[in-house]
Amino acid sequence: MSQTPIPVTILTGFLGAGKTTLLRYLLKAEHGLKIAVIENEYSETPIDGQLLGREPVELMTLANGCVCCSIHVELEKALFMLIDRIDAGELSFDRLVIECTGLADPAPVAQTFFADEELCTRYVLDGIITLVDAVNANRHLQESIAQAQVGFADRLLISKADLTNEVQLEALTQRLQRINRRAPIRLVDHGCIDLAELLDIRGFNLNAEMEPLASTPFSILAPVATTPDRIGTLVIRTPQPLDLDRLSQFMESLLERYGDSLLRYKGVLQVASDPRKLVFQGVLRLYAFDWDREWQPEDQRESVLVFIGDNLPEEEIRAGIALAEC
Numbered sequence: 001m002s003q004t005p006i007p008v009t010i011l012t013g014f015l016g017a018g019k020t021t022l023l024r025y026l027l028k029a030e031h032g033l034k035i036a037v038i039e040n041e042y043s044e045t046p047i048d049g050q051l052l053g054r055e056p057v058e059l060m061t062l063a064n065g066c067v068c069c070s071i072h073v074e075l076e077k078a079l080f081m082l083i084d085r086i087d088a089g090e091l092s093f094d095r096l097v098i099e100c101t102g103l104a105d106p107a108p109v110a111q112t113f114f115a116d117e118e119l120c121t122r123y124v125l126d127g128i129i130t131l132v133d134a135v136n137a138n139r140h141l142q143e144s145i146a147q148a149q150v151g152f153a154d155r156l157l158i159s160k161a162d163l164t165n166e167v168q169l170e171a172l173t174q175r176l177q178r179i180n181r182r183a184p185i186r187l188v189d190h191g192c193i194d195l196a197e198l199l200d201i202r203g204f205n206l207n208a209e210m211e212p213l214a215s216t217p218f219s220i221l222a223p224v225a226t227t228p229d230r231i232g233t234l235v236i237r238t239p240q241p242l243d244l245d246r247l248s249q250f251m252e253s254l255l256e257r258y259g260d261s262l263l264r265y266k267g268v269l270q271v272a273s274d275p276r277k278l279v280f281q282g283v284l285r286l287y288a289f290d291w292d293r294e295w296q297p298e299d300q301r302e303s304v305l306v307f308i309g310d311n312l313p314e315e316e317i318r319a320g321i322a323l324a325e326c
């Protein structure tokens with residue numbers, strides 16, 4: 001029996017960034033959805049029944065302490081347990097939200113959804129949403145985990161804007177945009193935000209959309225190397241059609257050497273001798289590609305590749321893409 005996979009949202013953000021506040025808002029909002037929640041708690045009081053009230057929620061808490069090594073196993077177990085309960089008719093829900101601890105690296109959480117064939121058919125990762133605390137962002141972003149949380153995001157939500165001023169907010173927005181140019185940035189006021197920013201964002205789908213880059217308000221961004229952040233975004237555009245074999249070879253060698261530090265990457269490519277757009281998308285070493293629709297006369301024919309990574313080997317990437325140009 002084929003089932004529609006359950007969309008999964010990963011909620012991340014450094015300590016105190018407002019994850020629980022946002023989750024509480026999401027659970028109480030009027031969307032008619034039944035949402036299950038998995039919490040990855042780190043020796044804190046987990047969300048309790050009082051907080052969730054009578055919301056139609058199934059809550060599981062992963063009480064593991066070590067976020068880097070055991071989360072993957074624990075989470076996998078919890079995901080299978082939910083499936084078993086659905087199949088036994090004990091449970092049904094439309095969505096799953098995973099709230100990570102403030103100190104968690106989102107990578108192993110995201111990778112869990114690509115690791116096992118059954119999990120891939122029953123769940124689909126919809127997006128990674130990262131909360132950034134406007135007041136404490138500069139201090140938090142000194143931590144590599146906080147930067148990774150920003151780098152992995154499909155959406156960046158700035159909380160506590162009410163406690164800061166416009167100048168600080170603008171500087172933070174620019175910094176976040178430099179780290180991650182893929183993710184639209186929105187303000188969230190005590191957890192309050194349009195649900196369309198949280199659900200059905202299809203961050204991991206193979207689609208040819210690259211709007212955030214086109215709509216970024218900053219036309220000139222400093223190159224990655226001049227920012228204080230290890231994690232940054234590299235955008236490459238080329239009007240030259242690309243040779244698919246040479247490009248594949250380059251991507252394979254890139255992933256072999258730097259796969260662990262390429263947090264997210266995406267490309268919409270113009271390939272020589274094929275009228276269709278080729279889309280690829282990846283997270284760390286896992287990537288997929290697919291043909292999209294044909295280039296239309298009104299399209300600007302160019303390949304756009306976006307890499308978000310830790311100390312990106314910019315020159316190597318530029319040289320590799322240049323070699324693939326026809």
Ligand SMILES: Nc1nc2c(ncn2[C@@H]2O[C@H](COP(=O)(O)OP(=O)(O)OP(=O)(O)O)[C@@H](O)[C@H]2O)c(=O)[nH]1
Binds near residue numbers: 159191
């Ligand atoms: N002023 C203000 N306070 C906020 C906002 N969002 C959250 N807070 C407060 O910030 C504090 C931390 O919020 P939480 O939602 O518990 O943050 P968290 O990310 O779940 O925290 P940890 O689980 O400890 O990492 C709480 O006191 C919230 O009420 C906001 O937009 N403005």
